[in-house]
Amino acid sequence: MNFQRYLSAKRTVDDRALNRRVEDRLADELRERDRLRVLEVGAGVGTTVTRLLARPWLPDRVTYTALDIEERNVASARIRLPVRTAALGYAVRRAGDRFVCSRGQRRVEVAFRTADAFEFLAATDEAVDLLVAHAFVDLVDPADALAAFRDTLAPDGLAYCPITFDSETIFEPVADAEFEERLLDSFHSHLDRSGDSRAGRHLLSLARDGGGDDGVGGDDGILAAGGSDWLVRSRDGGYPADEAYFLHCITEMVEGAVRSESAIDDGRISEWASRRHDQIDVGELVYVAHQLDLLIR
Numbered sequence: 341m342n343f344q345r346y347l348s349a350k351r352t353v354d355d356r357a358l359n360r361r362v363e364d365r366l367a368d369e370l371r372e373r374d375r376l377r378v379l380e381v382g383a384g385v386g387t388t389v390t391r392l393l394a395r396p397w398l399p400d401r402v403t404y405t406a407l408d409i410e411e412r413n414v415a416s417a418r419i420r421l422p423v424r425t426a427a428l429g430y431a432v433r434r435a436g437d438r439f440v441c442s443r444g445q446r447r448v449e450v451a452f453r454t455a456d457a458f459e460f461l462a463a464t465d466e467a468v469d470l471l472v473a474h475a476f477v478d479l480v481d482p483a484d485a486l487a488a489f490r491d492t493l494a495p496d497g498l499a500y501c502p503i504t505f506d507s508e509t510i511f512e513p514v515a516d517a518e519f520e521e522r523l524l525d526s527f528h529s530h531l532d533r534s535g536d537s538r539a540g541r542h543l544l545s546l547a548r549d550g551g552g553d554d555g556v557g558g559d560d561g562i563l564a565a566g567g568s569d570w571l572v573r574s575r576d577g578g579y580p581a582d583e584a585y586f587l588h589c590i591t592e593m594v595e596g597a598v599r600s601e602s603a604i605d606d607g608r609i610s611e612w613a614s615r616r617h618d619q620i621d622v623g624e625l626v627y628v629a630h631q632l633d634l635l636i637r
């Protein structure tokens with residue numbers, strides 16, 4: 341599996357899934373600002389920064405730092421950004437290690453960094469207006485993430501956490517319901533070893549309950565929240581864009597995760613994966629993952 345191609349193939353799936361109501365609220369919150377300091381953690385190949393650059397509501401002066409722990413992702417993001425922003429009508433130039441993207445009145449300076457999010461957040465003394473964590477919080481401890489985000493945010497800062505996984509994985513059709521349930525339980529247990537397979541709901545309660553001491557807590561901690569489920573299915577026998585590749589990768593990830601749990605016979609896991617790959621090849625597989633988008637103060 342090529343992880344950079346997987347992240348790129350994920351873009352159209354995310355485009356469909358993102359919760360418009362949560363994004364509208366983000367846009368409302370930013371409308372009065374003419375300057376914005378953004379930090380994105382777990383930025384992958386830089387898909388989110390270009391998605392935001394396409395939005396009409398982004399303020400005119402933006403500094404955007406996008407970091408990822410994997411150098412290969414960051415290298416790929418540096419290659420993709422000029423191409424994708426030029427396609428959006430931006431003039432792009434390099435200024436040291438930054439990209440300066442200009443279009444009309446808007447000027448966005450983007451810097452990519454290879455770093456661990458928690459180490460970076462602990463070390464930085466620059467306040468941030470908007471912290472973006474797209475498909476990230478489920479990979480870590482949501483309580484640690486929220487505490488680190490809040491420590492870095494300016495007093496009126498916001499954390500935008502779209503595509504936060506929340507414990508439901510569906511592959512259709514199902515041949516053996518009992519086996520499928522065991523396999524997916526094992527997959528979710530594996531996610532819990534390094535992250536949190538129920539991160540969406542946990543972040544929701546943490547953000548609502550937390551932050552009382554600094555006067556921003558109570559129910560006001562969450563400005564908007566809503567579902568952003570991935571749903572991938574074929575039409576006219578084929579999947580859109582590069583989504584067949586996305587599905588093959590998801591199948592491989594589930595297979596690898598379940599295998600490493602050693603709770604299910606290896607042969608049966610291989611059979612499951614092989615049947616799923618075949619179903620993708622003929623456009624039969626439907627895949628759903630339950631996720632939440634959150635906008636947190």
Ligand SMILES: C[S@@+](CC[C@H](N)C(=O)[O-])C[C@H]1O[C@@H](n2cnc3c(N)ncnc32)[C@H](O)[C@@H]1O
Nearest residue numbers: 347382383384387408409410455456457474475
């Ligand atoms: C599921 S991917 C999402 C990437 C991107 N946000 C997107 O949606 O296309 C999660 C990303 O977080 C990065 N990551 C995982 N742990 C990290 C950490 N502790 N600090 C920074 N990045 C991390 C991974 O390398 C990966 O690129």
